[in-house]
Amino acid sequence: MGKPFVYVTRKVPEHCLEELREFAEIEMWQEEEIPVKREVLLEKAAKAEGIITMLSDKVDRELMDAAPNLKVIANLAVGFDNIDVKTATEKGIVVSNTPDVLTDTTADLTFGLLMATARRLPEAVNYVKAGEWKNWGPLLMAGKDIHHKTIGIVGMGRIGATVAKRATGFDMNILYHNRSRKPEAEADLGARYVSFDELIEESDYVVCLAPMTEDTKDLFNYDVFKQMKTSAIFVNASRGGVVLEDDLQRALDEKEIAAAGLDVFRQEPIDADHPLLAYDNVVALPHIGSASVETREEMTRMVGRHVANVFVGRKPEYVVNESVFN
Template sequence: MAKPVLLITRRLTDAVHARAMRDYDAILNLDDTVFTRDALIARCQTVDAVLPCHSEHFSADVIAALPDRLKVIANHSVGVDHVDLAAAGARGIVVTNTPDVLSDATAEIAILCMLGAARRGAEGDRMVRDGKWNFWSPAFMVGRQVTGKRFGVLGMGRVGQVTAERARGFGMTVHYHNRSRLAPHLEKGAVFHDTVEGLMAVSDVLSLHCPSTPDTLDVINARTLALLPEGAVLVNTARGNLVDEDALIEALSHGKLFAAGLDVFKTEPGGNPRIAALPNVFMLPHIGSATQETRDAMGHRALDNLDAVFAGRTPGDLLV
């Protein structure tokens, strides 16, 4: 019996490639080329499944151009804002993602961004690298201490819960807003706020962990930023389009925010040069899940979902 033909759109780990080539007629992208829209459509014409990353956009028009033989889009990501789920569902294409396995890695990056922003990590690193560290005094490079402060979580899903647990290690009091309140054993004493506005007012550090949806687009904007305590720190390791970047620049430039720690931006790759020009921003290039262990786990989770589909079972991470 012929193996299903699988397109893997980006270079994954060696272990994931080896398993894919063993179990599928796998088409790899060892050069890690970013496909254009037309190239993506063309490469999907002769495959039964595709394993993409968030860099490949399966909009409604792309999905309409897919062949009938393509049965499943098994995403190598948790977020699926790059896939039009309604369009896929209408075509009968199964869509899956890879939750759970990247929670620890992303939570680590959130804490790194919090500390880097609060303790002026970008400024200090640049100063030493540029050979400009020629002065010290008690007033030198004074930042914000996070120990004992209030840690606000917007979106208390898997990553939000793990990040909250890490913040508790600093003696921080956890506050959160979610679409629904968590059960007590998941809440672990965190204070629930039934509105975004209520969470803003008590967040000395605000960490974003909600998905990108029409409802969360620019949820951090001039109005909501104004509700934060003076000198708060904003952390975003979720999606760049959660934040109105013009409003963020204004808040950082005029002292409403002490600093921001950002792993994601509206424009990726590349980021926002106006944000990059600000001294009080600690930035990373969307590497929240970029550990060897997590990349292996994400790839294997995506393959688990594919295995289930082609064995006639419901995949564990079914979205549509």
């Protein structure tokens, strides 16, 4: 009897799947930046017992109906809103994700995005490259201080708490809003739990790290931006769907907020003519929150372990739908 077949929907570091190769035959989509074509994914899923997926892959009932042998879907991400978890659970398919391993890396990027936006770093780089730097002036490319300012974190999960930890190094006043209070963040980091409205009104930096849910969809609309300080900077490193982008544009046009740093968008990837790219006070990144070599390699090893564990009858370390083991 041959090894079970596993399909990997994006090119990942192959050497990180060596452990899985002991248990499975692996085939991989060979494009790094282009998602697997839907028809290819459906074809491969039809014979797969395991699939390693990305956030860009729609893993819905159609796909699972086409995959009668599927035992495990290992998502190379913390989020899993690309997967119909309810259907997977009905069919007894294990769904896993990769939290913790990318926490520090994503927090680094989030705080870096905040700093780049506040201190106008991309704008300054372009200023020099364009040959516009002719002299020095006291307010040349003057940005905003970060130290001793107030950061408001919406979504105090693992990544939110780790961003807050970095904020302590800048002597920032830390506010947070979450579905539930986090006593450990309050005790260890001096963070203060406040209502959403209070956070929005008091923060110099509003950082969204909330998961994409029905409650957070379109959370940041024009009325919310209007509540912010006119000097406030908005940073989103969670999901694009939490922001109404037309409303963000309006808030920028009307100077209701000072700037925005965005690692995510409603529809990804965005084109070069996306309206928000026309703003000098918007720093836009291509969804690279956890994109360090070390973290991507460890995430790949982790999803490989998840699939291997299911094949040998063990529970993976991170399972989204725990009820499949009951």
